[in-house]
Amino acid sequence: xxxxxxxxxxxYWKLLISLLIVMGAGVICYLLQFSxxxxxxxxxxxxxxxxxxxQFTYLVGIAAGGVMVxxxxxxxxxKAFGKITILGEFLAIGAVIMCLLFxxxxxxxxxxxxxxxxxxxxxxxxxxxxxxxxxYLFLNVIxxxxxxxxxxxxxxxxxxxxxxxxxxxxxxxSIHTVTAFLYAGIPGRHxxxxxxxxxxxxxSAFAAGPALLLLLCLLVxxxxxxxxxxxQMRTLGGIIAYAMxxxxxxxxxxxxxxxxxxxxxxxxxxxxxxxxxxxxxRLVPWMWTSVFFCVVALVLLIVPATRxxxxxxxLGCAAVIAGTWIDKGLGLVIGGFIPNPFHRVVEYMPxxxxxxxxLAIWATxxxxxxxxxxxxISIKEEVDA
Amino acid sequence: xxxxxxxxxGLIIGLILFLSPFIYNAGKAGKAPVPELTAKAxxxxxxxxxxxxxxxxxxxxxxxxxxxxxxDGKRYFDTNEDLWWDYxxxxxxxxxxxxxxxxxxxxxPGKPGKIYYKSLQATCMDCHSNKSKFCDQCxxxxxxxxxxxxxxxEPKENN
Amino acid sequence: xxxxxxxxxxxxxxxxxxxLGGKTAIDIFAPGQLEASMKNxxxxxxxxxxxxxxxxxxxxxxxxDKEKCKSCMLACHREHNVxxxxxxxxxxKWIWQExxxxxFPGQHxxxxxxxxxxxxxxxxxxxxxxxPCCRVCPTKSTWKREDGIVMMDPHRCIGCRFCMAACPFxxxxxxxxxxxxxxxxxxxxxxxxxxxxxxxxxVVEKCNFCAERLAKGQxxxxxxxxxKIKVHALDFGxxxxxxxxxxxxxxxxxxxxxxxxxxxEPKVYYLI
Numbered sequence: 034x035x036x037x038x039x040x041x042x043x044x045y046w047k048l049l050i051s052l053l054i055v056m057g058a059g060v061i062c063y064l065l066q067f068s069x070x071x072x073x074x075x076x077x078x079x080x081x082x083x084x085x086x087x088q089f090t091y092l093v094g095i096a097a098g099g100v101m102v103x104x105x106x107x108x109x110x111x112k113a114f115g116k117i118t119i120l121g122e123f124l125a126i127g128a129v130i131m132c133l134l135f136x137x138x139x140x141x142x143x144x145x146x147x148x149x150x151x152x153x154x155x156x157x158x159x160x161x162x163x164x165x166x167x168x169y170l171f172l173n174v175i176x177x178x179x180x181x182x183x184x185x186x187x188x189x190x191x192x193x194x195x196x197x198x199x200x201x202x203x204x205x206x207s208i209h210t211v212t213a214f215l216y217a218g219i220p221g222r223h224x225x226x227x228x229x230x231x232x233x234x235x236x237s238a239f240a241a242g243p244a245l246l247l248l249l250c251l252l253v254x255x256x257x258x259x260x261x262x263x264x265q266m267r268t269l270g271g272i273i274a275y276a277m278x279x280x281x282x283x284x285x286x287x288x289x290x291x292x293x294x295x296x297x298x299x300x301x302x303x304x305x306x307x308x309x310x311x312x313x314x315r316l317v318p319w320m321w322t323s324v325f326f327c328v329v330a331l332v333l334l335i336v337p338a339t340r341x342x343x344x345x346x347x348l349g350c351a352a353v354i355a356g357t358w359i360d361k362g363l364g365l366v367i368g369g370f371i372p373n374p375f376h377r378v379v380e381y382m383p384x385x386x387x388x389x390x391x392l393a394i395w396a397t398x399x400x401x402x403x404x405x406x407x408x409x410i411s412i413k414e415e416v417d418a
Numbered sequence: 419x420x421x422x423x424x425x426x427x428g429l430i431i432g433l434i435l436f437l438s439p440f441i442y443n444a445g446k447a448g449k450a451p452v453p454e455l456t457a458k459a460x461x462x463x464x465x466x467x468x469x470x471x472x473x474x475x476x477x478x479x480x481x482x483x484x485x486x487x488x489x490d491g492k493r494y495f496d497t498n499e500d501l502w503w504d505y506x507x508x509x510x511x512x513x514x515x516x517x518x519x520x521x522x523x524x525x526x527p528g529k530p531g532k533i534y535y536k537s538l539q540a541t542c543m544d545c546h547s548n549k550s551k552f553c554d555q556c557x558x559x560x561x562x563x564x565x566x567x568x569x570x571x572e573p574k575e576n577n
Numbered sequence: 578x579x580x581x582x583x584x585x586x587x588x589x590x591x592x593x594x595x596x597l598g599g600k601t602a603i604d605i606f607a608p609g610q611l612e613a614s615m616k617n618x619x620x621x622x623x624x625x626x627x628x629x630x631x632x633x634x635x636x637x638x639x640x641x642d643k644e645k646c647k648s649c650m651l652a653c654h655r656e657h658n659v660x661x662x663x664x665x666x667x668x669x670k671w672i673w674q675e676x677x678x679x680x681f682p683g684q685h686x687x688x689x690x691x692x693x694x695x696x697x698x699x700x701x702x703x704x705x706x707x708x709p710c711c712r713v714c715p716t717k718s719t720w721k722r723e724d725g726i727v728m729m730d731p732h733r734c735i736g737c738r739f740c741m742a743a744c745p746f747x748x749x750x751x752x753x754x755x756x757x758x759x760x761x762x763x764x765x766x767x768x769x770x771x772x773x774x775x776x777x778x779x780v781v782e783k784c785n786f787c788a789e790r791l792a793k794g795q796x797x798x799x800x801x802x803x804x805k806i807k808v809h810a811l812d813f814g815x816x817x818x819x820x821x822x823x824x825x826x827x828x829x830x831x832x833x834x835x836x837x838x839x840x841x842e843p844k845v846y847y848l849i
Contacts, residue, residue, distance in 0.1 A: 070778035071736075072753035077666040081741040081751060141736015141751065141779025148716040148735050159715035159739055220709050220839045221745025298683070374747035374836075375679040375700075379665060488730050491623060491722065493792045535793075540772045568755075568777040569731065571658075571768050 037411040038404045052400040059393015062386040074387040079379035080370045084391050085139035087366035089132050093212045096128035098242010100205035117261050122177035123405035129170040131398035158214045165208045172201040185412045209234045224302035224369045233283045240276035241357040243269050244350035259410045270346045274334035306368045313378040326356030451555040459545045466534050483536045498531030538570050547573040623724035627816040629844035631823045637810035652802030658768040658775045660759035669750035671784040672701040702748035702784040703843030710740035726786045736779035749783045752776050
């Protein structure tokens, strides 16, 4: 089936080539990082995790979001989603590949990466994260590929494929729960030390993942003969709306506990993020922009008129992605380190090579997604004909 | 052959590329490595283990040492006790005979042998302080660049 | 019983070490223990011990008032080839000074004693009994030894920096670049200790309670430096030994530890 990726319109090739150029720039910057060390990034002794890990955290959410089309189809027999489960699975594959790449570029000694496998440490959540992420990638590749081949041949897929599809549903929940556990059990970082970290992660995942999937489906409808379907988009819109409401609700809950209790440890990170602390306020405009996007998203997604019109639904999804990306991709990880354990504020500013590497990894993910979607769409177009 | 005009030259070019390292280095045999011992090393007569063992297994010895020192806290090496079972059978037989027939030798089994502090910098390089004339001789010849020296401080040489 | 020359030299050498180390060395290591530990089956200098440090801030602050004393920090950093980068982004520090209200952020109040307010307090790895950094390490490159020291294995560390995120005390530093490429003007005679390795880029490092010195029967470099200048603000010893100096100090005077409410059980005690 891979040969279907080799035939495409000029637009398709232009996209792939521009993505490859960005990826190439990233490779050059990474070679610089490999030889000079992570000092070329903006991370410091106090902010020891920066853009790389925050992107990884966000993308695990996107990967988990694919389950929001798989679950209704397999468990609730919502046949309409059968058309797009493959797209959800392929989006998950691209997202997990991006996650693994972000971890790889963040590691200080990547040549020793296999130490995580050679010296397993079950007490470390990072160990479990490695297992569940790779397992999820494996599951999606196998299930997606087999379902698509079966569709192409016009045959029903085998029972073991369905079994693996069922396994992938709780597994999707687990990948983001485990990633949340990376943060939620750390005693010294009070922005992260909340019981609802996993719940927040899942809620934002189930808003952002399907939102990205919806936007990609609308794009697919525009550039190919395959139509993911109007009903599917509406249902997806509904799912995104509920998930986004939950996500914003959880954020309000955090604020309440932090500020009503008045405990400085609990609220100083939020104060830094939303108002500035000790005169440092670099992330404040970002966080309020995120709030703006979340509000816009909520309005567009809750009001039935705007949710049912695809143009405004698309805008709402874009706002969901923008809002959740800033909140999780910037605010959470970086905010967790501020103020530092000595209650001092040291700020973080990503450097140019760091940003290029991030863009290159995003480009890699979209490269993978483009190719996989091309294969899926061309097969579906063929089957529909 | 169909397309023979393209295949045969292609094969020849491929073969030349494949053999290019040998063609490039033809006639330029590298000098065989001759590791030099320092005066201190010559005086000590034997390293922490017999020469044959050290030549073949020094990397494994250092690997074990770094695990035992850092992770197990076992910082001292006894020439009699440790490694005995790593030596070859014929060596052990010969050595056992030698110890039985030589009186007063500190390498007798059961008696504590020489104790060394397990340290690449402080023990090994203390005797073999001429790294460029000793370690590097074989390493450079074989194109081996152990990354130990990224952290472990090389002994200062006067040349 | 006949003593051969080698044995004589061994005993003489160790006695000399004891003599140089002063009272504290003998306090820590019972006679015969060090020699026996060279037998190697069990590292006896660390068996059943629970190493801890007691910092008498009264004595330290007295010295700070006289001169801006940095003896312990310099001794530690020189002993372990810790490079100086001159900026807070890349800095590596094993033991350093921070003001009282930042070392004990929950303890500060508006009307606090002028003797501690804004004064420089020492901060270092607390070698917790229940260390979160060891829990999160995915390769076990940092672990708690039987004797309570939280060790770093720089051979195995992959540089994921999870331990740095997990440490509630900010005790850990990362080699963002090759330490040997640190600015030459700030590190004129680097490496300052040719008997100790440097680290490579991409690994985490922190205070290790001078485990390599303890194995030889010496006290940590910072403790020795403080003794040399006769301030005696740093005390190091075995919490499992009821007669040790550290236990005596903790018994006689009120001590606090950093962020004790987090349950990590730090073993660095501060006498105010």
